[in-house]
Amino acid sequence: YRRPVTVTVTGAAGQISYALLFRIASGDLLGPDTPVRLNLLEVPAALAATDGVAMELEDCAFPLLRSVEITDDPMVAFDGCSVGLLVGARPRGKGMERSDLLEANGAIFGPQGAAINTVAADDVRLLVVGNPANTNALITRANAPDVPADRFTSMMRLDHNRAVARLAGHLGVGSGEVRRMAVWGNHSSTQYPDLTHAEVDGAGVVDRLDPTWVRKDFIPTVAGRGSAIIDARGASSAASAANAAVDQVREWYDGTEGDDWTSAGIVSDGAYGIPEGLVCSVPVRATGVGYDVVRDLDVDPFSRERIEATVAELVAERDAVRAAGLI
Numbered sequence: 029y030r031r032p033v034t035v036t037v038t039g040a041a042g043q044i045s046y047a048l049l050f051r052i053a054s055g056d057l058l059g060p061d062t063p064v065r066l067n068l069l070e071v072p073a074a075l076a077a078t079d080g081v082a083m084e085l086e087d088c089a090f091p092l093l094r095s096v097e098i099t100d101d102p103m104v105a106f107d108g109c110s111v112g113l114l115v116g117a118r119p120r121g122k123g124m125e126r127s128d129l130l131e132a133n134g135a136i137f138g139p140q141g142a143a144i145n146t147v148a149a150d151d152v153r154l155l156v157v158g159n160p161a162n163t164n165a166l167i168t169r170a171n172a173p174d175v176p177a178d179r180f181t182s183m184m185r186l187d188h189n190r191a192v193a194r195l196a197g198h199l200g201v202g203s204g205e206v207r208r209m210a211v212w213g214n215h216s217s218t219q220y221p222d223l224t225h226a227e228v229d230g231a232g233v234v235d236r237l238d239p240t241w242v243r244k245d246f247i248p249t250v251a252g253r254g255s256a257i258i259d260a261r262g263a264s265s266a267a268s269a270a271n272a273a274v275d276q277v278r279e280w281y282d283g284t285e286g287d288d289w290t291s292a293g294i295v296s297d298g299a300y301g302i303p304e305g306l307v308c309s310v311p312v313r314a315t316g317v318g319y320d321v322v323r324d325l326d327v328d329p330f331s332r333e334r335i336e337a338t339v340a341e342l343v344a345e346r347d348a349v350r351a352a353g354l355i
């Protein structure tokens with residue numbers, strides 16, 4: 029066994045965490061040789077429910093699970109944290125203005141960023157799942173100035189996986205055969221699932237596809253999948269969101285296979301004209317250490333328009349949290 033790694037999960041009593049924690053404790057996140065210490069953060073009202081989840085974790089007798097700590101204090105939860113999965117967020121309530129939502133999330137991710145800055149491990153890596161994920165990651169980073177920019181990511185892997193699965197289904201191939209999918213921008217309905225570079229069996233597929241299917245079916249179906257699941261299930265996606273979080277962190281550590289790529293929300297360095305500092309999804313290769321942006325892709329006029337629209341939404345969110353003094 030290697031040394032135990034501290035994994036912090038916020039919103040630990042929520043639906044996503046209920047699917048996520050068992051995957052982490054079983055070794056799916058960090059592999060079969062890495063013991064895990066779980067630090068669970070919740071709001072005071074949900075601490076009792078978190079106790080219940082911890083009892084179930086105990087009852088699994090996972091060999092890799094070394095400890096479970098439950099707290100409502102970010103300074104305790106992020107102490108020694110190497111992997112932080114920021115799942116808990118304030119959902120948009122009835123009659124809630126956008127500014128109220130941003131304020132509420134500022135009050136959550138600001139103090140968490142400050143705690144991460146002070147007490148997290150030097151090798152900390154962070155994945156923000158709670159919505160609006162990209163802007164919550166931006167707030168977290170602004171409050172953790174000593175943590176390098178490449179440690180902050182937002183979850184785009186669920187959108188990426190949805191795009192891969194949709195294309196595979198359409199072509200009648202396995203999901204594992206689709207490569208070089210990309211999802212750009214915000215984890216919202218403005219996201220741009222981009223299959224212009226996608227390959228099956230090493231060959232591009234876009235020329236084989238009906239452009240009307242791409243624009244009227246593929247893109248809106250992927251971007252609207254979250255709402256479709258809420259309509260069908262009566263609750264938002266949870267197991268697939270947890271699975272995507274595991275996929276994204278696992279690939280971040282292991283590196284991307286061969287010359288494939290994936291999608292992740294990362295702090296922009298200005299690539300593709302995306303304003304520097306914005307947390308925005310781009311096609312990336314995980315190197316095992318960090319992410320390299322896949323640069324110099326041809327962006328056709330339709331794609332350019334879609335990317336600009338989703339980036340504009342992220343800029344508006346950034347400007348709103350800036351105006352509210354949250355960053």
Ligand code: NDP
Pocket residue numbers: 038039040041042043044045069070071074115116117118119120136157158159160161186254264265266269
């Ligand atoms: P979920 O576990 O279902 O969702 C958690 C967050 O993930 C939400 O912000 C949700 O956004 C977001 N999310 C991102 N991608 C997806 C996706 N593809 N599908 C679904 N959700 C996605 O929420 P619950 O309400 O069940 O649980 C949240 C928990 O967080 C509660 O127990 C609450 O007490 C806790 N919490 C903890 C905080 C803390 O630790 N300090 C702070 C705030 C809340 P969306 O709302 O848009 O679906």
